[in-house]
Amino acid sequence: MSRQMTGAEMVVQALRDQGVDTIFGYPGGAVLPIYDAIFQQNDIRHILVRHEQAAVHMAEGYARSTGKPGCVLVTSGPGATNAVTGLTDALLDSIPLVVFSGQVPTFMIGTDGFQEADTVGITRPCTKHNWLVKDTDKLAEVIHQGFHVATSGRPGPVLIDIPKDVQFATGTYTGPKTARVDHYQPKLKGDIDAITKLVELMETAERPVFYTGGGVINSGPAACQLMCEMIDATGFPVTSTLMGLGAYPASGKNWLGMLGMHGLYEANLAMHGCDLMINLGARFDDRITGRVADFSPNSTKVHVDIDASSINKVVTVNLPIIGDIGHVLEDALRIWKSRGRKVNKAGLAKWWAQIQEWQAVNCLAYTNSDTVIKPQYALQRLQALTEGRDRYITTEVGQHQMWAAQFLGFEAPNRWMTSGGLGTMGYGFPASIGVQVAHPDALVINVAGEASWLMNMQEMGTATQFRTPVKQFILNNERLGMVRQWQQLLHGERYSHSWSESLPDFVKLAESFGWKGIRCSDPAELDAKIIEMLEYDGPVLFDCLVEKHENCFPMIPSGKPHNEMLLAADAEAFASGATLV
Amino acid sequence: MAALNIKKGSTSHSAYDLRDFHSDVESSHTLAVLVDNEAGVLARVIGLFSGRGYNIDSLTVAEVDHKGHRSRITIVTRGTMAVIDQIKAQLGRIVPVHEVHDLTLEGQSVERELALFKVAAIGEKRVESLRLADIFRANVVDSTLESFVFEITGTPEKIDAFAELMRPLGLIDVARTGVAALSRGV
Ligand SMILES: Cc1ncc(C[n+]2csc(CCOP(=O)(O)OP(=O)(O)O)c2C)c(N)n1
Numbered sequence: 001m002s003r004q005m006t007g008a009e010m011v012v013q014a015l016r017d018q019g020v021d022t023i024f025g026y027p028g029g030a031v032l033p034i035y036d037a038i039f040q041q042n043d044i045r046h047i048l049v050r051h052e053q054a055a056v057h058m059a060e061g062y063a064r065s066t067g068k069p070g071c072v073l074v075t076s077g078p079g080a081t082n083a084v085t086g087l088t089d090a091l092l093d094s095i096p097l098v099v100f101s102g103q104v105p106t107f108m109i110g111t112d113g114f115q116e117a118d119t120v121g122i123t124r125p126c127t128k129h130n131w132l133v134k135d136t137d138k139l140a141e142v143i144h145q146g147f148h149v150a151t152s153g154r155p156g157p158v159l160i161d162i163p164k165d166v167q168f169a170t171g172t173y174t175g176p177k178t179a180r181v182d183h184y185q186p187k188l189k190g191d192i193d194a195i196t197k198l199v200e201l202m203e204t205a206e207r208p209v210f211y212t213g214g215g216v217i218n219s220g221p222a223a224c225q226l227m228c229e230m231i232d233a234t235g236f237p238v239t240s241t242l243m244g245l246g247a248y249p250a251s252g253k254n255w256l257g258m259l260g261m262h263g264l265y266e267a268n269l270a271m272h273g274c275d276l277m278i279n280l281g282a283r284f285d286d287r288i289t290g291r292v293a294d295f296s297p298n299s300t301k302v303h304v305d306i307d308a309s310s311i312n313k314v315v316t317v318n319l320p321i322i323g324d325i326g327h328v329l330e331d332a333l334r335i336w337k338s339r340g341r342k343v344n345k346a347g348l349a350k351w352w353a354q355i356q357e358w359q360a361v362n363c364l365a366y367t368n369s370d371t372v373i374k375p376q377y378a379l380q381r382l383q384a385l386t387e388g389r390d391r392y393i394t395t396e397v398g399q400h401q402m403w404a405a406q407f408l409g410f411e412a413p414n415r416w417m418t419s420g421g422l423g424t425m426g427y428g429f430p431a432s433i434g435v436q437v438a439h440p441d442a443l444v445i446n447v448a449g450e451a452s453w454l455m456n457m458q459e460m461g462t463a464t465q466f467r468t469p470v471k472q473f474i475l476n477n478e479r480l481g482m483v484r485q486w487q488q489l490l491h492g493e494r495y496s497h498s499w500s501e502s503l504p505d506f507v508k509l510a511e512s513f514g515w516k517g518i519r520c521s522d523p524a525e526l527d528a529k530i531i532e533m534l535e536y537d538g539p540v541l542f543d544c545l546v547e548k549h550e551n552c553f554p555m556i557p558s559g560k561p562h563n564e565m566l567l568a569a570d571a572e573a574f575a576s577g578a579t580l581v
Numbered sequence: 582m583a584a585l586n587i588k589k590g591s592t593s594h595s596a597y598d599l600r601d602f603h604s605d606v607e608s609s610h611t612l613a614v615l616v617d618n619e620a621g622v623l624a625r626v627i628g629l630f631s632g633r634g635y636n637i638d639s640l641t642v643a644e645v646d647h648k649g650h651r652s653r654i655t656i657v658t659r660g661t662m663a664v665i666d667q668i669k670a671q672l673g674r675i676v677p678v679h680e681v682h683d684l685t686l687e688g689q690s691v692e693r694e695l696a697l698f699k700v701a702a703i704g705e706k707r708v709e710s711l712r713l714a715d716i717f718r719a720n721v722v723d724s725t726l727e728s729f730v731f732e733i734t735g736t737p738e739k740i741d742a743f744a745e746l747m748r749p750l751g752l753i754d755v756a757r758t759g760v761a762a763l764s765r766g767v
């Protein structure tokens with residue numbers, strides 16, 4: 001099917017043909033023709049943001065909560081440069097996005113024209129791929145290729161830069177089926193000999209552990225289900241990275257909790273002491289491994305990943321399997337079952353006994369208070385009061401993010417959206433709007449720190465305008481808490497610029513945008529106020545005033561091995577004696 | 582495929598490949614990268630090397646299939662085996678990259694470089710430079726009364742050797758293309 005239309009109309013038509021229902025964006029001179037085309041149709045909803053960075057985070061929230069690519073439209077120059085943080089965030093967390101930017105007309109490129117920036121040059125290292133389209137006849141095909149690249153293999157953001165004259169000109173539109181995508185076809189099936197070897201290792205392992213990551217969630221709900229089946233059938237313990245939470249339910253009997261720098265004691269010690277590590281779609285990030293030389297010294301390591309460059313990048317593994325998690329697990333399960341569903345029962349029983357000893361340490365224990373709200377307590381109450389509801393959680397970056405990962409339980413994939421790889425303060429609020437746009441009737445809560453939240457607070461207007469009843473649950477410690485914690489533990493308690501001065505009155509701020517504002521500082525009132533937030537039909541800014549000096553434990557100081565984790569009780573001793581490099 | 586033989590508890594061997602990944606011996610590898618000749622493709626490849634801190638000793642690029650718009654990039658790089666494997670995997674995931682070949686590992690290959698040398702000399706040195714050029718099979722492609730431009734092709738080592746000998750005779754300028762390489766046989 002080919003038709004004549006303008007480049008601007010092609011953008012809208014291609015979005016339609018790709019099944020897109022929503023685009024997040026902000027207009028400007030170089031995208032006016034596309035905005036004109038958007039004005040003249042009703043299939044694609046445009047969400048007008050207040051800053052382009054937020055548009056990209058919204059699209060990320062949309063993508064992560066639906067499994068579909070998120071779409072963004074920004075103007076040239078400052079519109080495009082504002083999108084860079086979001087693109088980098090999506091690249092590091094492997095989130096599929098298709099971002100359209102306007103560009104000065106082709107004849108002006110290179111002249112430092114008004115609002116000209118070398119957008120493909122700037123975004124080359126922060127996209128999976130990008131294109132500058134100079135010919136209207138090629139535009140449709142590039143857009144369809146863009147969707148293909150963003151969503152196949154290891155997903156990621158792509159950017160399509162469209163000069164204004166290309167938007168105005170008329171050309172031939174071609175549909176998705178005719179787009180050439182043949183050469184970019186990442187391999188999905190894993191090597192069957194290697195998968196058989198994995199099964200053999202599983203049959204004999206005495207101390208196995210599944211170490212799962214965001215790749216499982218990206219592989220899709222079916223892959224998550226296969227993984228749960230495998231874990232439950234083998235009885236192996238499972239831990240996950242920050243990115244992978246929800247793929248295996250937190251209420252599942254083999255769940256050890258999150259691992260890593262602020263992961264659970266039992267999860268990290270299981271990683272350290274295992275004899276078989278099965279990495280599914282995780283990437284041995286430094287927040288996970290600690291000191292690489294001491295990382296899980298006695299294990300045989302298996303790594304399943306769709307991206308060959310993740311294999312042996314940080315940790316050398318014994319058995320790499322390149323392929324899609326879902327496909328590989330399907331084969332592995334079939335082979336394991338056909339060989340008689342064997343596991344090393346005696347070994348496993350001993351291993352679980354050991355793990356239970358670690359669990360008994362109760363590493364998340366904290367001293368509660370009846371005068372001041374402890375952040376952990378606030379999250380425990382939030383968890384208790386939302387239990388059983390299909391709830392979507394986003395976070396900002398800092399202590400509150402780690403506490404949320406520790407204290408909230410995720411029962412299904414695509415319910416947990418946090419900036420993992422880039423650690424972008426300001427991610428959570430716009431992401432929560434993106435999630436709410438995709439799931440208008442769902443409960444969407446952003447667990448925030450006051451400092452992060454301020455970084456994209458302008459999006460309050462967006463939430464009001466588009467009637468997204470997002471709940472902003474701010475654990476307000478009046479500190480850049482995570483920075484303060486490191487300064488306390490690692491920089492001699494010199495608190496250089498780590499407190500939040502001149503904070504707004506969050507309740508008044510909420511009201512000024514037509515939101516509901518709630519403030520709570522008394523633990524006794526917390527439940528009633530959380531319920532008030534949950535029951536309110538509209539956006540809520542919840543200013544939860546918490547203990548200002550609480551630290552997040554367990555903690556593996558960077559550069560330390562897993563078995564040198566700090567628990568709350570050790571922290572004092574550590575602060576007074578240890579030195580770090 | 583050969584039987585996979587993993588020693589329990591060992592961490593130093595890959596099941597697939599028994600090369601020693603932990604070795605920190607660096608070696609030089611010649612990579613041939615076949616890419617779509619589209620705008621920005623070279624920037625992607627170079628950006629990968631600079632962004633991730635890899636070395637480039639030499640780089641050549643030209644379209645080799647005008648109809649299919651394919652270019653061949655030949656990169657000479659250095660690193661431990663682990664780094665070289667990373668470089669190849671990272672190159673392989675650039676979208677317009679079709680093939681990555683490690684000519685150093687994939688059997689025998691031939692490598693050639695072309696260089697132009699300007700030698701300013703008169704008298705005995707001028708005669709000597711011509712004699713040496715003859716030995717190295719370099720051609721004179723420009724001549725004035727006080728200078729020659731020689732053209733030489735060969736391995737980078739041969740060109741280095743020629744440069745060493747020409748330097749005392751009045752070598753004043755060198756232009757080198759970088760390495761082009763192909764595997765031997767079919
Ligand atoms: C854009 C950005 N700038 C700086 C940082 C470094 N950083 C990490 S956590 C943090 C403090 C966050 O404070 P807040 O949002 O109040 O969360 P808390 O740790 O207090 O829970 C900072 C500054 C970052 N992650 N992102």
Ligand SMILES: [Mg+2]
Binds near residue numbers: 398475478480481
């Ligand atoms: Mg704070």
